[in-house]
Amino acid sequence: MDIANVKVGILGGGQLGKMLNYYGNHWHLPLFNLDKSENFPAGINAYHFTEGDFKNYDDVVAFGKEMDVITIEIEHVNIEALQYLESIGKIVHPCSEALITIKDKFLQNEFYAAHSLPTPEYKSFASRSDLLTSIQSHDTKLPLVQKTRGEGYDGRGVKVVDSMKDLSDLLEGPCIVETKTRIAKELAVIVARNDDGQVVCYDPVEMVFNDNNILEYLYTPANVSVDIQASLLKYAKSIIELYKISGLLAIEFFLDTDHQLWVNEVAPRPHNSGHHTIENAVTSQFEQHLRGILNLPLGDTTMLQPAAMINILGEEGYEGKPYYQGIEEVFKIPNVHVHLYGKPETRPHRKMGHITVCGNDRSEIEEKIKKISKIFKVISK
Template sequence: MSKKVGIIGGGQLGKMLVSEAAKMGIYTIVLDPDEDSSAVSLANEKIVACFDDRAALLELARRTDVLTCEFEHISTEVLKYLEDEGFVVYPPAEKLEIIQDKYNQKMELKKHGIPVGDFMKVSGIEDIKAAAKIFDYPIMLKTSKGAYDGKGNSIILCEEHIEKAFMELGGNAASIYVEKFIPFTKEISVLYCGSTNGEVVVYPVAENIHKGGILYETAVPATISDTQRKNAIEIAKRVYSLFGSVGMLCVEMFVTKSGNLLVNEVAPRPHNSGHYTIEGCTTSQFENHIRAVVGLPLGKTDLIIPTVMRNILGEDGFKGIPVIVGAYEALSIEGLKLHNYGKKETKPKRKMGHMTITASTLDIAREKADRACKVIKIISK
């Protein structure tokens, strides 16, 4: 319990990690380039620096007992240096480096027989056209690095869309690849967590809905068959054996029209689709991540009650100092919990917070979530 934890990244995931650490009396230092990032308001200390700043990361490592991260896009070169110097980093740089590059991530999954959709590397417009002849339209053009929340992805419906999609993704032939479009019926995710002592726990399968590439809703339990549930957990277990280390790992999957499961992406950290665990499970993903990296026993992951999580995004047409409207009305809804990330600026589609609604059934929880979404908005002054 006396260990100090260094958290690389001060966004909302970092904030929720710091919050759980504080409950257990665990000292935290957050490194982030934004001096007003969400997590620094709760952390014991902050270091304001970029994620590839070797001197700053070395300082963070020297002042803490273990380093962990709230997102993937960190310089693995610096993390390897820290590991060579004897500092403890979770996830390890070697695994993080593979996961950071989504094409390499898919190659590694395929190499180990984990089910993924068809994909291929491309190096320009002519290659994309050739891929479309193999996969047929529509196809997904993706950047292999830095993509999140719908950014770095473009769906191509016909040949006339290829050049525009290529340029929208930066026109960088070295970092793109094509995936065959998967006409899925559901999106699901499974959260795994492993501790320094080898203990592993798994969370209930979650069902996710995305809008515009951004997670809109997570509902638990997922409305899938028992066979699909077992298969999802087994696939996530195999992915964990490949990429997992210490802390949380999220495996996102598609349920195809034929009922099969295909892995879409892997994230080696707490995940947006795991926010429901704060109110919905015995132990949240954030508490278990902190427990894991400091070597404490992991908490139970049982679902307490059906739960729906909805992200709260910045409203279109508003940019500036955020103002929450409708919070009073939303919080009058029984079973609703509101999480405000405390970001200093709102932008259209920026994740500003989330709400969770617990109820005796998912239908009731969704009805309440729909009511809340009609009243709560993030605008600007």
């Protein structure tokens, strides 16, 4: 691949696009972004930003025709446009076939079941009312987890139903329900592949979610047994090869109280569960994704130091221009790295950035996290 002359188009102009652009800049690689507004995070460092809608067929086709390689920073893009671009010889990663499955939670679970990968028991429902009827007739048992079939991310599209009193705010639209797993830990693995078939994995991470099902922070290395770690890496390599994906695949797992692993869901792009690799690994997930989609040799995933990643979320009760309260004090803490996404408005639970906290061991890192949580808030003025 002639990286000096290849044109790479990214469908999306959010924070993931911004961080991909940063690593493309290292190689003077021209990265082009398509999204609704140049004021989005990636607008600040794109080689060229095209204003348009990645869900619109005509916008995606017009954008993609000018590119050599097309990739994504979000799954909810126009699949028909990607299929057309593939038909005229454009390189698309992830391929449309994999993306069709991954965008639909039901098709994801069907895929795992068909390939004998561990996934919770699940059912599909056409509507909220169909699910409600099934529960009330005792055909579907509680507790359960309801997931919308599409458009879910960052905690959206997921509803935990523990008892009948939780039925008043079931999610609308086509959905699946899964048997609620007795979760001991939530884990994730970032795995990468190129077209030559080289596959590498990063160290598994251990995730902690808030009450809104948004990732609050993660730790790496995950505190799991050698056998569990080996199983995580084995599943990750198998899944990316089955999907035939080039670039990154983030895979979320449940570890239950019986020490059984379950595949939860995947994302075929850089992911929140891999942000720490910027400071914690030899090769960041963003550089790795570019290597994968361009069929370059994949980078070294060796961990340089233990780390945690904290999501910077907008505080409850604040909307408007963000003010980063306490950021000067955070900057004083050694081996703590602040990443602000540049979103012009904050609102409750919106991802405004992340902080990577590194140290010699978990106890040192946890002390830094406690300090940061006390002094740092995203509010508005």
